Amino acid sequence: MAVYTEVPEAALAAFLGDYDLGAPVALHGIAEGVENSNFLLDTTAGRYVLTLYERRVNPAELPWFIGLMRHLAARGVACPLPVAARDGEALRELCGRPAAICTFLDGQGLREPTLAQCAELGTAMAGLHAAGQGFAAERPNALGPQSWAPLLDECRAGGDALRPGLCDALEGHLKAILRDWPAANLPRGHIHADLFPDNAFFQGERLSGIIDFYFACTDLLAYDLAVSLNAWCFDTQLRFRPEHAAAMIRAYEAVRPLSPEEHAALPVLCAGAALRFLLTRLFDWTHTPPGALVTRKDPMEYLARLEHFRAEPAHVG
């Protein structure tokens, strides 16, 4: 369930009065999603997505996200385009929350991606990285390696209650990952940083759009690939699918070849990405009060991935 703020009809009508999008026809809450309140908005001009920003999104950073989506959409990336009101501003306020209307993208997120879909994602990610060049403003990765030790500390009690000894084991992995983390001289740029199968829309085997740029940041380009190798290339039994990983990497490299240093760094980047999602899931798992609207995701799915990449560093793709 991801509607935290209700939007009364009169408030919506007043809000839409600032746009050239016609009159409201229907507004339906979207159940998927974790961070924000999202609505399908039908107007006499067509279908849009209305987002009210909640929870983790820092309002001061919203202009960066909106600017990046505009930049990418203008360069042909199939991502939501924030729609400007008559005064030229896309970022506004509704029901006391920062809010924006974006274009609606057709297609469906995935559950278990096929080999062809992994390859499509690799191509699209490399296109996204290329299109991001030229967007000058940077956003540091707030969930990068520097954040993992403090996050682990905040999860200690809850983590060990979930599985005795978990946090000591994670501390061991963290130390090894930080020791081997590549120097910052690998290629950098703007990355999505949360390109999971539910954030990529497909029509059949063809990728039709990428959504949810609210973890996007400026970081190592190969780290983005590491996030998606984690999220796309394991089966439902949490077994690594090397052919899927190879297909994703091959398709990415057909657009932007990885340097030898990036290839060498991929295993530790994959282990780091697994740890990042394990920790944020563990944080939510242990800090979300019972009865809250947020859907918690299973941290242990990422322990399996972390253990895979730490045990078999040579076999990424």
Ligand SMILES: Nc1ncnc2c1ncn2[C@@H]1O[C@H](COP(=O)(O)OP(=O)(O)O)[C@@H](O)[C@H]1O
């Ligand atoms: N531009 C869009 N076009 C079509 N559907 C969208 C769009 N943006 C969001 N959605 C729908 O809203 C859901 C939640 O969006 P998401 O950005 O993942 O939310 P959150 O940031 O709250 O996690 C998606 O799974 C999708 O169904």
Ligand SMILES: N[C@@H](CCOP(=O)(O)O)C(=O)O
């Ligand atoms: N992809 C993350 C959670 C972030 O949720 P999203 O709905 O904003 O993609 C995870 O799976 O842990």
